[in-house]
Amino acid sequence: MASAPLIELINLTKSFDGERSHALRDVTLRIDSGGFIALVGTSGSGKTTALKMINRLLEPDCGEVRFEGEAVESLDAPTLRRRIGYVFQGIGLFPHMTVGENIAITPQLLRWPKADIEARVAELLDLVELPRSYAARFPHALSGGQRQRAGVARAMAARPRVMLMDEPFGALDPVTRDTLGTAYRALHERLGMTTVMVTHDVQEAVLLADRIVVMSAGRIVADDTPGALMSGHPSAEVSALMAMPRRQAERIRTLLEASHSESLKYSAHG
Amino acid sequence: MDERLTDALALLADYTAQHVLLSAAALGLGVAISLPLAVLASRHRRLRVAVLAVASLVQTIPGLALLALFYPLLLGLSGLTLKLFGTGVPALGFLPSVLALTVYSMLPILRNGVTGLLGVDAAYLEAADGVGMTPRQKLLRVELPLAAPVIMAGIRTAAVWTIGMATLSTTVGQTSLGNFIFSGLQTENWISVLLGCAAVVALALVVDWALGLIEAAAVGRRTAPMVTGLAALAVGIAAAAMPVGGFHGRAYVIGAKNFSEQFILAELMADRLKATGERVELKQGLGSAVIFRALAGGDIDAYVDYSGTLWTNVLRRSDLLPREAMLGALTAALRERYGVTLLGALGFENAYALAMRPARATEARIATIAELAPQTPHLKLGSDLEFLGRPEWTALKQAYSLSFAEEKSYNPTFMYRAIVDGSVDVISAFSSDGRIAADNLVVLPDVKRAIPAYDAVILISPRRRNDERLRAALAPLIGAIAVERMRQANYMLDRDSDKATARDAARFLAVGAGLVER
Numbered sequence: 158m159a160s161a162p163l164i165e166l167i168n169l170t171k172s173f174d175g176e177r178s179h180a181l182r183d184v185t186l187r188i189d190s191g192g193f194i195a196l197v198g199t200s201g202s203g204k205t206t207a208l209k210m211i212n213r214l215l216e217p218d219c220g221e222v223r224f225e226g227e228a229v230e231s232l233d234a235p236t237l238r239r240r241i242g243y244v245f246q247g248i249g250l251f252p253h254m255t256v257g258e259n260i261a262i263t264p265q266l267l268r269w270p271k272a273d274i275e276a277r278v279a280e281l282l283d284l285v286e287l288p289r290s291y292a293a294r295f296p297h298a299l300s301g302g303q304r305q306r307a308g309v310a311r312a313m314a315a316r317p318r319v320m321l322m323d324e325p326f327g328a329l330d331p332v333t334r335d336t337l338g339t340a341y342r343a344l345h346e347r348l349g350m351t352t353v354m355v356t357h358d359v360q361e362a363v364l365l366a367d368r369i370v371v372m373s374a375g376r377i378v379a380d381d382t383p384g385a386l387m388s389g390h391p392s393a394e395v396s397a398l399m400a401m402p403r404r405q406a407e408r409i410r411t412l413l414e415a416s417h418s419e420s421l422k423y424s425a426h427g
Numbered sequence: 428m429d430e431r432l433t434d435a436l437a438l439l440a441d442y443t444a445q446h447v448l449l450s451a452a453a454l455g456l457g458v459a460i461s462l463p464l465a466v467l468a469s470r471h472r473r474l475r476v477a478v479l480a481v482a483s484l485v486q487t488i489p490g491l492a493l494l495a496l497f498y499p500l501l502l503g504l505s506g507l508t509l510k511l512f513g514t515g516v517p518a519l520g521f522l523p524s525v526l527a528l529t530v531y532s533m534l535p536i537l538r539n540g541v542t543g544l545l546g547v548d549a550a551y552l553e554a555a556d557g558v559g560m561t562p563r564q565k566l567l568r569v570e571l572p573l574a575a576p577v578i579m580a581g582i583r584t585a586a587v588w589t590i591g592m593a594t595l596s597t598t599v600g601q602t603s604l605g606n607f608i609f610s611g612l613q614t615e616n617w618i619s620v621l622l623g624c625a626a627v628v629a630l631a632l633v634v635d636w637a638l639g640l641i642e643a644a645a646v647g648r649r650t651a652p653m654v655t656g657l658a659a660l661a662v663g664i665a666a667a668a669m670p671v672g673g674f675h676g677r678a679y680v681i682g683a684k685n686f687s688e689q690f691i692l693a694e695l696m697a698d699r700l701k702a703t704g705e706r707v708e709l710k711q712g713l714g715s716a717v718i719f720r721a722l723a724g725g726d727i728d729a730y731v732d733y734s735g736t737l738w739t740n741v742l743r744r745s746d747l748l749p750r751e752a753m754l755g756a757l758t759a760a761l762r763e764r765y766g767v768t769l770l771g772a773l774g775f776e777n778a779y780a781l782a783m784r785p786a787r788a789t790e791a792r793i794a795t796i797a798e799l800a801p802q803t804p805h806l807k808l809g810s811d812l813e814f815l816g817r818p819e820w821t822a823l824k825q826a827y828s829l830s831f832a833e834e835k836s837y838n839p840t841f842m843y844r845a846i847v848d849g850s851v852d853v854i855s856a857f858s859s860d861g862r863i864a865a866d867n868l869v870v871l872p873d874v875k876r877a878i879p880a881y882d883a884v885i886l887i888s889p890r891r892r893n894d895e896r897l898r899a900a901l902a903p904l905i906g907a908i909a910v911e912r913m914r915q916a917n918y919m920l921d922r923d924s925d926k927a928t929a930r931d932a933a934r935f936l937a938v939g940a941g942l943v944e945r
Contacts, residue, residue, distance in 0.1 A: 214553065214556055235564075238557060239558075249554030251569060251573075252551075252573070253648070262560075263559055266560060
């Protein structure tokens with residue numbers, strides 16, 4: 158018997174303007190434990206709406222979300238959210254709290270013993286590769302990349318099995334973005350977490366996720382592994398979207414080969 | 428040092444203490460009501476519109492009127508609680524002052540509270556939800572701390588307003604730094620007025636500084652300035668709450684209306700009681716409509732009123748009796764209806780009279796009110812702030828068919844200025860006023876006896892009716908003050924230079940009455 162999926166989105170429909178347009182239309186998605194799923198699509202495609210329904214930041218008009226087999230509607234929202242890590246678009250660290258206090262919030266809400274919280278904050282700073290002394294700093298004294306590391310640490314503080322990430326690395330410079338993405342993927346593996354990440358960056362999705370769900374106008378238009386999606390899809394929209402990273406990679410390879418043969422030529426003459 | 432300054436400084440500690448307690452109570456109550464209301468209003472749009480509209484409306488009511496309005500309101504409430512629980516609530520003094528000031532302090536706290544809470548970035552609210560906060564935790568840990576600078580700015584504004592407005596509570600019988608200002612204005616004792624203003628400003632600055640420390644500490648999350656600020660406020664309030672001198676029983680409360688003669692007579696009565704070792708508190712500057720009800724309600728124990736005023740305003744009688752008969756009827760009616768004791772008449776009258784400059788009167792051939800009447804369409808009347816609304820004025824107007832070209836109200840001091848400089852032709856004067864003789868004015872007799880006699884009489888509250896000490900202390904004043912003596916005493920305060928204090932004038936009266944050695 159196949160085990161029940163960790164998270165199930167069943168026939169979700171949502172409209173923000175009284176049925177004139179739909180942010181989600183009959184979306185159904187099963188997410189198994191241990192997966193790293195990327196939700197991609199243009200802005201307005203419904204990917205963030207779907208993500209926020211998992212921890213009840215938004216409620217569907219129709220349909221149901223199940224978490225560990227239970228309908229989330231029937232759960233107390235704050236309790237549910239304390240079991241799910243959430244990394245925000247634009248970071249969302251509280252400016253009036255130190256980095257340490259920000260990271261400690263969810264364990265504090267869960268009334269962990271003080272000593273455990275302190276140990277956990279130190280452990281998390283190590284994990285996201287921030288110096289422990291940063292616990293006493295306020296968020297405004299950190300760089301963008303450092304803040305996002307702190308944001309990831311805060312989301313992971315209460316050892317959630319599931320992480321929801323909304324454009325987590327969107328505001329960062331490309332180098333920091335790549336470093337953080339890779340570092341997070343490693344953590345995901347090491348801690349055996351389940352991650353659902355919203356991104357509009359297809360390349361990021363291809364490099365980090367093991368399953369990509371493409372959304373368009375409130376519907377799921379494709380759902381497969383990165384490799385399968387890149388090698389072609391019946392929908393023109395999806396193939397165009399997924400062709401991009403491959404085309405870029407091919408161009409880079411051509412450039413690299415060209416420069417390689419140039420250098421060989423120079424060494425032959427030299 | 429100037430004697431007026433030393434006299435005023437002697438009162439500074441008590442006035443400041445009362446002012447601090449009053450302002451602190453009002454502001455504390457204002458914050459306690461407004462903050463939760465601001466939180467609710469920030470959640471519900473309709474409530475927000477309604478609450479802010481009401482608070483703004485209240486702000487447009489003049490402060491003095493707001494204070495005065497709480498008096499009848501509390502009086503009604505007092506009647507109700509008396510019926511229900513057997514005890515009334517005090518309608519004068521601390522309670523109405525605190526309520527009015529509380530209502531007044533609410534707008535800045537509400538407005539800044541709502542603005543601050545609505546101004547919190549939505550991203551932080553979603554973050555608070557996302558980490559698993561309940562609505563309550565979100566409010567306490569995220570919304571209020573982030574809105575704190577704006578909220579604190581509102582509280583600081585409210586504090587400064589409240590401390591300034593608290594001066595007005597003098598008019599409903601609550602001692603405050605306003606006592607310096609009101610009695611000083613009345614007697615043109617500018618030192619007293621300046622001292623009162625300076626003390627209010629200093630108090631407001633200190634409180635604003637302390638709140639500023641707390642605000643900065645809250646925003647920067649530093650403990651030291653927070654402790655300093657809170658300690659400064661706590662020490663100030665505690666010091667104000669400390670009783671000056673020991674308590675031995677309740678002090679006698681002597682009331683006074685808002686003019687010089689009343690201040691002098693209140694001091695005179697207070698001196699008599701103090702001479703027997705009693706503690707005395709003065710409630711000065713009460714409106715004449717408020718003061719009798721305050722006495723009947725037991726908020727004050729004794730004061731001097733005038734027979735004609737009581738006859739028309741309290742008993743609502745419009746018939747006229749001869750002087751002695753009216754005193755008798757008044758004594759009986761006040762005891763019967765209100766339980767108030769009329770101890771006796773002091774021996775002089777302070778009647779409403781119409782007065783003119785002699786040159787103007789001679790020129791127009793006016794010697795009595797009857798002769799004045801036909802010329803009134805060409806003449807301007809100056810009156811004190813109450814006269815035009817009083818039944819005596821209505822009676823005079825009807826009896827003589829007076830119709831002045833213009834009728835203007837002044838503070839009594841400025842009324843005398845107006846007749847001297849010719850801004851008005853006729854004024855409503857008081858027969859015991861020293862300025863009539865000093866300004867050489869002619870008093871026009873009421874030949875038709877349209878208005879009653881105004882014997883100054885001592886009234887004692889129902890709760891003190893059997894208090895022999897009080898009666899014994901005040902009895903020697905009965906029939907002991909001649910009108911000439913009273914005029915001189917009044918003039919000691921009302922003259923433009925070399926002003927005496929009310930206490931000096933009271934001593935002068937006591938000497939004249941043979942109550943103390945010179």
